[in-house]
Amino acid sequence: MNFSPKTIAFDADDTLWHNEPYFDEAQERFCELFQDYASSQEILGSILNHQVKNLPLYGFGIKAFTLSMIETALQLTKHQISGKGIEKIIAIGNDLLLKPVELLPNVEEVLKALQGNYKLIVATKGDLKDQHRKLHDSGLGHYFHHIEVLSDKKEIDYEKMLGRLDIRAKDFLMIGNSLKSDVLPILNIGGYGIHIPYHTTWEYEKIDFKVEHEKFLALSNISDIKTVLNS
Numbered sequence: 293m294n295f296s297p298k299t300i301a302f303d304a305d306d307t308l309w310h311n312e313p314y315f316d317e318a319q320e321r322f323c324e325l326f327q328d329y330a331s332s333q334e335i336l337g338s339i340l341n342h343q344v345k346n347l348p349l350y351g352f353g354i355k356a357f358t359l360s361m362i363e364t365a366l367q368l369t370k371h372q373i374s375g376k377g378i379e380k381i382i383a384i385g386n387d388l389l390l391k392p393v394e395l396l397p398n399v400e401e402v403l404k405a406l407q408g409n410y411k412l413i414v415a416t417k418g419d420l421k422d423q424h425r426k427l428h429d430s431g432l433g434h435y436f437h438h439i440e441v442l443s444d445k446k447e448i449d450y451e452k453m454l455g456r457l458d459i460r461a462k463d464f465l466m467i468g469n470s471l472k473s474d475v476l477p478i479l480n481i482g483g484y485g486i487h488i489p490y491h492t493t494w495e496y497e498k499i500d501f502k503v504e505h506e507k508f509l510a511l512s513n514i515s516d517i518k519t520v521l522n523s
Contacts (some may be wrong), residue, residue, distance in 0.1 A: 298463040461478075
């Protein structure tokens with residue numbers, strides 16, 4: 293398979309550094325707070341429903357997640373939750389915003405190998421301020437030509453980004469842990485996509501079919517990128 297991009301974009305959360313386990317931990321804390329109202333499965337389902345419903349309004353990220361937890365709590369308690377209860381939920385969200393940035397294995401090694409041979413960018417979703425904070429704390433910022441925090445990762449979002457950066461889709465490779473957000477939209481507009489799975493995936497990002505495409509590759513480890521690109 294001949295991959296010949298000029299620009300390589302990396303997703304951030306669960307591609308460059310750990311993220312989803314922090315959300316799993318936050319949801320566990322939330323479930324403990326409301327264990328007398330519903331089962332964990334019911335509570336998690338309610339949070340997800342609120343998140344998906346709120347995407348057009350709040351987008352992605354920790355603040356949107358926190359608002360969805362508050363709405364779930366209001367629903368569970370039939371609007372009887374106290375101010376103290378709301379405060380506990382806000383504390384869960386604040387703790388998420390203060391989590392340390394822990395790089396995934398071999399990430400910096402790969403970026404060092406690719407830098408100079410390709411234009412590298414970050415293309416991620418989430419809170420603008422939080423994602424810039426994580427990139428700063430990661431120490432990886434100097435590897436990237438551009439940082440893009442997208443409101444969503446659909447075809448139109450990528451097309452707008454590529455247009456702003458004067459990049460042709462056929463010269464663009466997107467690398468990430470989500471087939472739904474990082475791979476499929478790029479393949480659909482003529483770019484390359486590489487999927488590197490993370491051990492846990494947000495329910496919203498899961499798909500129920502196998503991706504087969506001449507410009508798609510699934511790798512088990514980010515280090516394998518160097519072999520694919522002959523770097």
